[in-house]
Amino acid sequence: MSSIAELLASRSSLAAVSDTPGLDVELLLAHCLDKDRSYLKTWPEREVGEQQQQQFAVLLQRRQRGEPIAYLIGSRGFWTLDLRVNASTLIPRPETELLVELALEKLADTALARILDLGTGTGAIALAIASENNHWQVLACDVQAEAVALAQDNGQQNKIHNVEFLQSNWFAQIPVQQFDLIVSNPPYIDPADPHLAQGDVRFEPRSALVAAGKGLADIRHIIQQAQAYLEPGAWLLLEHGYDQGPAVRELLHTQGYSAVATRQDIAGMDRVSLAQYPATA
Numbered sequence: 001m002s003s004i005a006e007l008l009a010s011r012s013s014l015a016a017v018s019d020t021p022g023l024d025v026e027l028l029l030a031h032c033l034d035k036d037r038s039y040l041k042t043w044p045e046r047e048v049g050e051q052q053q054q055q056f057a058v059l060l061q062r063r064q065r066g067e068p069i070a071y072l073i074g075s076r077g078f079w080t081l082d083l084r085v086n087a088s089t090l091i092p093r094p095e096t097e098l099l100v101e102l103a104l105e106k107l108a109d110t111a112l113a114r115i116l117d118l119g120t121g122t123g124a125i126a127l128a129i130a131s132e133n134n135h136w137q138v139l140a141c142d143v144q145a146e147a148v149a150l151a152q153d154n155g156q157q158n159k160i161h162n163v164e165f166l167q168s169n170w171f172a173q174i175p176v177q178q179f180d181l182i183v184s185n186p187p188y189i190d191p192a193d194p195h196l197a198q199g200d201v202r203f204e205p206r207s208a209l210v211a212a213g214k215g216l217a218d219i220r221h222i223i224q225q226a227q228a229y230l231e232p233g234a235w236l237l238l239e240h241g242y243d244q245g246p247a248v249r250e251l252l253h254t255q256g257y258s259a260v261a262t263r264q265d266i267a268g269m270d271r272v273s274l275a276q277y278p279a280t281a
């Protein structure tokens, strides 16, 4: 039998696939032991049972082949929430929290906001916004039935009851109504992007990542369709690639939106463009 400290030493076997091998082995071992990471630091000399050691060895091997940690342990933190993840959709990214921050900024004075999240995946954005004010009503959709079920499960696990999830191809199944804010992190990677063959994204579904037209087809569709669903003066917030800001702003201007702007993420990269449906049409 090996001790916790001995098993954590296997971090060196992840050096080629991960920028954070130490953190990765801690997360995997803590998951197998059903403890948090502080337990590992407190009890480094404790022996690990045979079955847990075997489970750890299997997960370590899968990580060595490049599988994302979040899929291996089945969860990822986002905003203040712990979300279940699976291979039906994207693992929520820290940079997407910018969309949540901007949504909260725009809704600060709206007591009873109605919000739409398109392409909800795990439900990350919808649930994070809804968790900040239980008087707001959030509707969230995804085209993948499995993602909708996952997002519903995440709502229940996090005890958030003001989000309704439904399966829809963008606006197709959304009953016509006016929202105070529409938010989306749609697929926006160019199918020819070489990064699709590298790192964690190799294991994520292309349906969550890739869009035709150099990655802009879904963004263009949302910008065109959203106007019928926005209150005059309401906001549309879209995540996009670091080099897509000018193209997205151009699409927003062409469709007659006002107050068009792009905001940068924590790494200083263009990440979210936003615009207002004209208050006086």
Ligand SMILES: C[S@@+](CC[C@H](N)C(=O)[O-])C[C@H]1O[C@@H](n2cnc3c(N)ncnc32)[C@H](O)[C@@H]1O
Residues within 6 Å of the ligand: 089, 090, 091, 092, 093, 096, 118, 119, 120, 121, 122, 123, 124, 125, 141, 142, 143, 144, 147, 168, 169, 170, 185, 186, 187, 188, 207, 208, 209
């Ligand atoms: C980049 S992921 C974002 C997931 C989640 N909102 C997040 O930020 O972590 C894009 C999501 O859009 C969904 N999607 C792709 N095409 C769609 C469509 N035509 N209609 C609705 N959702 C779609 C995918 O299934 C995926 O869950």
